[in-house]
Amino acid sequence: MKAIAIEEYGDVKNLHEIELEVPKLAADEVLLENYATSINPIDWKARLGYLKGMFDWNFPVVLGWDVAGVITKVGDNVIDFKVGDKVFARPDIYNDGKKGAYAEYVAVKEDKLALKPNDISFEEAAAVPLAGLTALQVIEDRLKIKKGDKVLIQGGAGGVGIFAIQIAKYLGAYVATTASKKNHDFLKSLGADEVIDYHENKITDVLSGYDAVFDTINAIDDGLAILKADGRLVTIAGKPTAEQKIGSKDVSEWWLQPNGKQLQQLTDLIVSKEVRVIIDSVYPLTTQGLRDAHEKSQSGHAKGKIVIKVK
Template identity: 60%
Template sequence: MKAAIIKEYGDVTQLEITNTNKPVDNNDEVLVENVATSINPIDYKARQGLLQSMFNWQFPVILGWDVAGKIVAIGDQVTDFNIGDEVFARPDIDPLGLNGSYAEYTAVKADKLALKPSNINFEQAAAVPLAGLTALQMLRQLNLQAGQKILIQGGAGGVGIFAIQLAKQMGAFVATTASANNSEFVESLGADLVIDYHRNNIDEVLSNYDAVLDTVGDIERGVSILRSGGHFVTISSSLTDDQKAISDKHVMAGWLQPNGEDLALLANEIESNHLKVVLDSTYPFTTDGIQSAQKRIETHHARGKVVVKIKDKA
């Protein structure tokens, strides 16, 4: 199959399309023929070698953790899905580094899959799993309740676009940070208050907040705007011992857990038109395309999700 591999850690020029073996699906897995995948910041961090302490991958490595495509083979123990189903998933991260989604095929554990919403195409579907699950699960960790005030950092980014919409549905007042050129965009997703972070720090504008979803590592200021008993979660940084020791506020670092049930919940929200998927850009599945897609994410200014189209159709 065609896959984008890296042969060593480094810059985007390490990424190249080549021919490699198709993954084999185990008993509890399905094999998905991918139509699209998406790029997340973890992809370039992995490419740069920043995940080496977590994963002892052997080269060549296939990156990518957003699958959207059609099931072409199915393991013996899989009962909830059939060959031909159109699905999407955030697969588990393969300990060998061989089963990423920058490829024509990815093996996915059935409990990580959900049926693709029928009202969006595969490129839009590929934009949802990793970022959408993160937004949903972090809002849960924040114990967000109707009527509460939340700050979502980086509202125009991959996680931010889903978090704003989900927090509004939960009945919260949503403040977000964005560059001035994204102000109207994040308002269109439901943001009640937009802070241009180039002009103001959040602690100059906000106080007494119930919750903060930190996507940018602005931990001290994020915690400082919380009321006593408020909840803070960062997804982009680890906490210092002092930050972990804060006792009058709930301060956490969060990691998404791939989960088909949560993904089905997001699919339902999309199908009932309560959740929009916003694409920043779509790239072809070529060496230049995959390199350009990662470069776009590395600008830190994508508006919505960056997607790679692997096939024309399922």
């Protein structure tokens, strides 16, 4: 099968098309014919070698951790899914480094899958799992946002921010967010109550007394400064220091846990139109397509998700 892989860590020129064997299935996995995947910042961070300490991959390494496609094969222990099902997932990150989603076929554990609703395309579905699950797990499970809470979501126009704003509004929160001016009207149309231009204003000058902060940009001190004494902060972009953890405020980091049941919950919000999927751009599964998509993501100014159309 065709795949796009890196042969060593480094810049986008290291992304190349290769031929790879279709993944062999474990008993609890299904094989998907991949229709679409999407780019997340972890992809270019991995390409640059920032995940070396977490994963001991052998080259060539296939990146990519969102997938939407059609099941072509099921493992012996798979119960809830069958050949022909249209599904999507944030697959596990495997230690062999070969099972990423920049490929025509992807193996995924059954418990990571959700059925793709007919209302959304494969491209839209591929934009959801990694960013959407991160937003859901932080807003609902970690920050425990409830009606009337005041929450700041940093980086509102990014892949995670867009889902987080909509989920927090669905739960009844007052939502402030940060973005460049060109994105303000757009983020208000998604429900944000207040948008701060981070190029012109420091959040510490304009916000205070917040119940919760979702930090997506590693600005933990700023987040802590605007919280109430018993406020909560979760970061997905940094690591709180021992000093930042002292005191009455609850500060922690979060790493997404792939989960098919929660992806189904997110799907229900999309089908009921509580949550819209926002796509910045679509690129093909080619060497050039992946290089362009990585550059776009690494620019730090995508509006929503960057998608790769595979089929």
